[in-house]
Amino acid sequence: MNPSALVPLPVLIPTIAAAATLIAGRRPRLQRGITVVSLAAVLAVCCALVYFADRDGTIAVQVGGWGPTEPGMGPLGITLVLDRLSALMLVVSAAVLLAVVFYAIGQGIRDGDGRQPVSIFLPTYLVLSAxxxxxxxxxxxxxxxxxxxxxxxxxxxxxxxGASAERVRAGIAYVMVSMVSSLIFLIGIALIYAATGTLNLAEIAVRLDDVPAGTRSALFAVLLVAFGIKAAVFPLSSWLPDSYPTAPAPVTAVFAGLLTKVGVYAIIRAHSLLFPGGALDDVLLIAAFLTMVVGVLGAMAQSDIKRLLSFTLVSHIGYMVFGIALSSELGMSGAVYYVAHHIIVQTTLFLVVGLIERQAGASTLQRLGGLAAASPLLALIFFVPALNLGGIPPFSGFIGKVALLEAGAQDGSVLAWLLVGGGVVTSLLTLYVMARVWTKAFWRERADAPEGEMSAASPSALVDDTEDVVFTERDDVGRMPVGMLIPTGALLAVGIALTVFAGPMFGYSERAAVEVLDRGQYLTAVLGDGSGAR
Structure with missing residues (x-):
């Protein structure tokens, strides 16, 4: 099999499926079937791409055959590049996207009434996947x-x-911030094109070597601001806790798990491929420290579990930026492994919050209690990823953090040691926050909750499982559909697999880190000097 033929499929399959589901909007079962089959196909393709990327190294595909006209020259058309890092991100993302859409279907998302049109959910979800x-x-x-x-x-x-006032307000704020980020990114693209005369990443990497150091640092700073907003790096992260918690549980889960990691991925590419040399590493280390500490302190102040998890999401972005900024193989290995771990665990926890809302009618700690006795299974599927997020051994969160802390200790600089201390404190405070949720929501009696009697009337836009009608109040408290439990359990199993198979997984992360830090493979594959072109 030619692996180059598979590379465009993760984009093409969901794009075509989105069009098909839009056409099938009046046939919910067909729409759901197309979505599930297409995302399952994407996952299968991505698993194959991981194998080929690990076996063959970097693979570049010139779309339409518009490749380099001569060795050393950049391609004339669109280039798709697959390496171990992008393959890992693809397969983890595909697994999350498939699990979350199963969860959404289990929750009952289908055609709504005129007030809350939700038939557009699946086509839009597939566009997001593309x-x-x-x-x-x-x-x-x-x-x-x-x-x-x-x-x-x-x-x-x-x-x-659903177009509720709260969601529209959050959506407007989210779009405004995203548009600012996109505008800054567009300015950065224009400046880089003015400095290098190309937009191809491999050609930019080569031509930037001839650009003065001060200009390179300025260009990098512009891209870091754009990507930092998307990745929710402090002080560019204040938008996230106000935007994500208002969305339905499946949407919040996929946003929390994936969207910020796209920004982290872009930072890795810019840092290692375009601007190697560590010119702004100290700035990134300071930003990583502040992201960790401010995020976890914000989490400690929250009473709503969704907002609490949103703040922990911000704080743990700091670990990834920490590994990137160290510019070492161990640091990058730890960052790559931690990205994969965090996508799975954070998505799982947000899906569990959706189950908590279904079981108890609320996600606010003042209204929760007694969930461990009421649903031991729900308690278990919260407890395991919560420990994993807190970094308790032997889970994958502990493995990733140990690698990052060891990389910081090997660096030995003052800032690196500051990050080591900040990482330890953040991990302990994350564990405290998770223990607080466990104590209040699961362990104490419901009668001891200050507002426990109000939970059943908690407003939440859901779609009933038997009628195509959207309700604005919880009328099915206590029922957790199997269709919601199975995908949550599947992601929980994937998180445990990251621990059980930590050796092979971290070995893959090490190979990905070496490949990312060594620009030669990427440049050879794209610029086509003979050995790397595929």
């Missing part, structure tokens, strides 16, 4: 920008489904 895959495969800055814009358009629709 945008995520486009960003991970983009071999030039403009197509990376296109991937981000596809994400923005689809995420705005998903964020405001």
């Amino acid at each position: 945008g995520v895959c486009t960003a991970f495969l983009a071999g030039d800055l403009f197509n990376l920008f296109v991937g981000f814009e596809v994400l923005l358009a689809a995420s705005f629709v998903l964020l405001t489904i």
Whole structure:
């Protein structure tokens, strides 16, 4: 099999499926079937791509055959690039996207009434999937920008489904911030094109070597601001806790798990491929420290579990930026492994919150209690990922953090040691926050909750499982559909697999880190000097 033929499929399959589901909007069962089959196919293709990327190294595909006209020259058309890092991001993202759409179907998302049209959910979700895959495969800055814009358009629709006042307000704030980020990114693209005369990442990497150091640092700073907003790096992260918690549980889960990681991926590419040398590493280390500490302190102040998890999401972005900024193989290995771990665990926890709302009618700690006795299974599927997020051994969160802390200790600089201390404190405070949720929501009696009697009337837009009608109040408290439990359990199993198979997984992360830090393979594959072109 020619692996080059598979590379465009993670983008093409969901794009075609989105059109098909839009046409089948009046046939919900067909619409759901197309979505599930297409995302399952994407997952299968991505698993094959991981194998080929690990076996063959970097694979570049010139769309339409518009490749380099001569060795050393950049391609004339669109380039898609697959390496171990992008393959890992694709397969983890595909697994999450498939699990979340199963969860959404289990929750009952289908055609609504005139007040809350939700038949657009699945087509938009598939467009979001195509945008995520486009960003991970983009071999030039403009197509990376296109991937981000596809994400923005689809995420705005998903964020405001139901058109409640709260969701529209959050959606407007989200779009405004995203548009500012996109504008800054577009300015950065224009400046880089003015400095290098190309937008192909490999050609930019080569030509930037001839650009003065001060100009390179300025260009990098512009891209870091754009990507930092998308990745929710402090002080560019204040938009996230106000935007994500208002959306339906499946939307919040996929946003929390994936969208910020697209920004982290873009930072890795810019840092390692375009601007190696560590010119702004100290700035990134400071930003990583503040992201960790401010995020976890914000989480400690929250009483709503969704907002609490949104703040922990921000804080743990700091670990990834920490590993990137160290510019070492161990640091990058830890960052790559931690990205995969965090996508799975954070998505799982947000799906569990959806189950908590279904079981108890609320996600606010003042209204929760007694869930461990009422549903031991729900308690278990919260307890395991909560420990994993807190970094308790032997879970994958502990493994990733140990690698990052060891990399910081090996660096030995003052800032690195500050990050080591900040990482330890953040991990302990994350564990405290998770323990607080467990104690209040699961362990104490419901009668001891200050507002426990109000839970059953908690407003939440859901779609009933038997009628195509959207309710605005919880009338099915206590029922957790199997269709919601199975995908949540599947992601829980994937998180445990990251622990059980930590050796092979971290070995893959090490190979991905070496490949990312060694620009030669990427440049050879794209610029086509003979050995790397595929």
